[in-house]
Each structure stands twice: as structure tokens, then as C-alpha cells.
Amino acid sequence: QAQLQESGGGLVQAGGSLKLSCAVPGDSFSHYYMAWFRQAIGKEREFVVSISPLGVTTYYADSVKGRFTISRDNALNTMYLQMNSLMPEDTALYYCAATDTYVRPTTIGDYDFWGQGTQVTVSS
Numbered sequence: 001q002a003q004l005q006e007s008g009g010g011l012v013q014a015g016g017s018l019k020l021s022c023a024v025p026g027d028s029f030s031h032y033y034m035a036w037f038r039q040a041i042g043k044e045r046e047f048v049v050s051i052s053p054l055g056v057t058t059y060y061a062d063s064v065k066g067r068f069t070i071s072r073d074n075a076l077n078t079m080y081l082q083m084n085s086l087m088p089e090d091t092a093l094y095y096c097a098a099t100d101t102y103v104r105p106t107t108i109g110d111y112d113f114w115g116q117g118t119q120v121t122v123s124s
Helices: none
Strands: 005-007 010-013 018-023 033-039 046-051 058-060 068-073 078-083 092-099 118-123
Touching: 005 092, 018 033, 018 092, 018 118, 033 078, 046 068, 046 078, 058 068
Parallel strands: 010 118
Antiparallel strands: 005 018, 018 078, 033 046, 033 092, 046 058, 068 078, 092 118
16 A cells, blocks of 8 residues: 655745645656645646656646656655646645556546645635
């Protein structure tokens, strides 16, 4: 059972930046397909971005393309989400997710392990 721990959330003004981290202790991180999802109050959890185990393949939701960048450091067992040009509609609880099995990158149900989430609030 992987333990995922997000950090880096906070309050930022529109146009600002934040960098989220997701740490995964243990020896299996480099085998995990990873992703970020987010859930705003009153809305369903939605896909944000994913990254393959070696960082070669990424998928972005249209709403964040050009503003968010996903990366990972397998030596540090950590995934990152650099968020620039933040907008109030980016306000949500951000979750990292992982799986070591077959995955459709944007499908919530294909991820087996989840963190507790980190809150991102963007003020206008």
C-alpha cells in the first residue's frame, strides 16, 4: 500500500504561482504511473495531469495546458506540479494519485493509491 503525501498548497493571488509536491516513500516510486487530480467544492474530482513512470509521457487537461507543468524525480521519490498564471477557477483540493498497473491516464478509477490532498486557493 503506497503512502502518498502532498504538500505545497496555499493561498495565492490570481496570476501567481505555486509548486506542489507529492512524496511516495519506498522502493516502488519509479514503477508508478502518477497523476494530479483536483476537486472544487460542489464539483466532481477531475483530472489535471499525468506522468508515466520514467517521465517520458505526460497528459494535460485542456484547462491547464501552458500553465501547469508536471515533473518527477525518481531518485527523490517525488512528483511535482508547477502551477503558473493561476486563476480563481484553479481553486480546489489537489490530490496526487498512483498506480503500478495498467492505467487510462485520465480515468480516476484506474488509480489505486491516493494522498489526502493539499488545498490551493486563488484569490481574484
